[in-house]
Each structure stands twice: as C-alpha cells, then as structure tokens.
Amino acid sequence: MSGVRAAGPGDVAAVVALVHELAGYEKAADECRLTDDRLHAALFGPDPSAAALVATTADGAVVGTAIWFRTFSTWEGVAGMHLEDLYVRPAHRGEGHGLRLLAALAAECTRRGWARLEWNVLDWNEPAIGFYRAIGAGPNDGWTTYRLTGGPLAALAGRAG
Numbered sequence: 001m002s003g004v005r006a007a008g009p010g011d012v013a014a015v016v017a018l019v020h021e022l023a024g025y026e027k028a029a030d031e032c033r034l035t036d037d038r039l040h041a042a043l044f045g046p047d048p049s050a051a052a053l054v055a056t057t058a059d060g061a062v063v064g065t066a067i068w069f070r071t072f073s074t075w076e077g078v079a080g081m082h083l084e085d086l087y088v089r090p091a092h093r094g095e096g097h098g099l100r101l102l103a104a105l106a107a108e109c110t111r112r113g114w115a116r117l118e119w120n121v122l123d124w125n126e127p128a129i130g131f132y133r134a135i136g137a138g139p140n141d142g143w144t145t146y147r148l149t150g151g152p153l154a155a156l157a158g159r160a161g
Contacts, residue, residue, distance in 0.1 A: 002055070002056055002057050002058050002095065002096075002097065002100075003055070003056055003100070004053050004054070004055050004056075004097075004100045004101055004103075004104045005053065005054060005056065006051070006052070006053060006054075007043060007051075007052035007053060007054045007065070009040065009043075009044055011052075011054050011062055012036050012039050012040045012043070013036055014054070014062040014065075015039060015052055015054065015062070015065045015067070016034055016035065016036050016039050018062070018064065018065045018087050018089070019032060019034050019039075019065070019067070019085060019087070020032050020034065021087065021089065022085055022087040025087075026122060026125075049069060050067055050068065050069045050084065051067070051068055051069070052065055052066065052067045052068070053065065053066045053068075053101055053104055053105070055088060055092075055097035055098075055100060055101055057092070063088060063089045063091075063092040063097060064086075064087060064088035064089065064092065064097040064098065064101060065085065065086075065087055065101075066083060066085070066086045066101040066102070066104070066105055067083075067084045067085045068081050068082060068083045068084060068105060069081075069082055069084060070082075070114075071116075071118070073115050073116060076115035076116070078113060078114055078115045079112065079114045079115070080109070080114050080115050080116040080117065080118065081105060081108070081109050081114055081116070081117045081118070082118050082119065083102075083105060083117065083118070083119035084119075086098060086101060086102070086119065088101075098131060099135065102117075102135065105117055118140070120145060
C-alpha cells in the first residue's frame with residue numbers, strides 16, 4: 001500500500017532528485033544547487049534545519065516529498081510549520097500522495113500544538129492553487145514575501161559592523 005513516512009538517510013538521493021524535478025517544473029533548474037551532502041546535513045546533521053516526509057508507492061518507490069521547517073508566530077506565541085517544498089512526480093499525481101503529505105504535516109502541527117502550516121505557491125501554478133483551495137487553504141492577501149540573496153545579502157551583512 002502507498003503511504004507517507006518520515007524521510008530517512010536512505011531517501012536523501014531520491015528527495016534531491018525530486019527537488020531538482022520541482023526546480024525544473026518551476027522553470028528554475030539552473031538555480032537549484034541542492035546536493036545529497038547538503039540535504040543530508042540539513043535533515044540529519046548535528047543541527048538539523050529541516051525535516052522531510054516522503055510519499056511512496058505500494059512497492060516502496062519514493063514518488064513525492066514534503067520538506068518543512070519550524071517557524072514561530074509572535075502573535076500566536078507558539079511555533080508553526082513552513083512547507084518549503086511539496087512535490088509529487090507527474091505520473092503519480094491524482095493518486096492522493098499530495099493530500100496524504102499535507103494531511104501528515106497538518107497532523108504533526110496539531111500533535112505539537114503549533115498554530116499554523118504555511119507555504120508559498122507561484123502565481124502561475126494553477127493546478128497547485130486549485131488543489132490548495134480544495135482543501136480549504138487560502139492566500140495570505142496583503143502580504144508579499146521579500147528575500148535577500150547573493151550580493152545584496154552579503155552587502156547587508158557587511159553593514160553589521
């Protein structure tokens with residue numbers, strides 16, 4: 001039977017492959033620099049910065065992943081979860097893997113007493129937006145995500161004195 005489970009060290013290569021597929025789908029393959037070593041350190045190193053679930057087929061093949069990290073809400077006063085990536089291989093979409101991954105994340109939030117499960121979606125990704133709306137999720141209207149990377153990040157860091 002297909003299912004969802006926590007990713008283990010033996011899943012790292014499969015999850016890296018899925019992330020690279022996602023980057024290609026998002027038209028940003030050249031921006032994805034994730035390696036097995038980097039993901040292994042992030043998930044299983046001495047100071048893990050992320051966690052991951054995998055969706056598997058009945059024969060155990062990894063066909064999807066959800067990579068997340070803990071956040072904190074000052075307004076709620078409790079932690080939350082940010083879903084960094086949710087991806088299911090196109091050949092396995094419509095089989096319930098995405099819903100099972102999100103349900104497992106929601107259950108983890110609830111189990112831990114966390115206030116929210118959040119994620120970003122590209123404006124043009126209508127299939128994902130439709131899926132998210134179907135489970136009751138909605139956009140965080142009025143908020144725009146900002147990001148510093150590369151040169152601007154380094155320049156601002158240089159101002160720290």
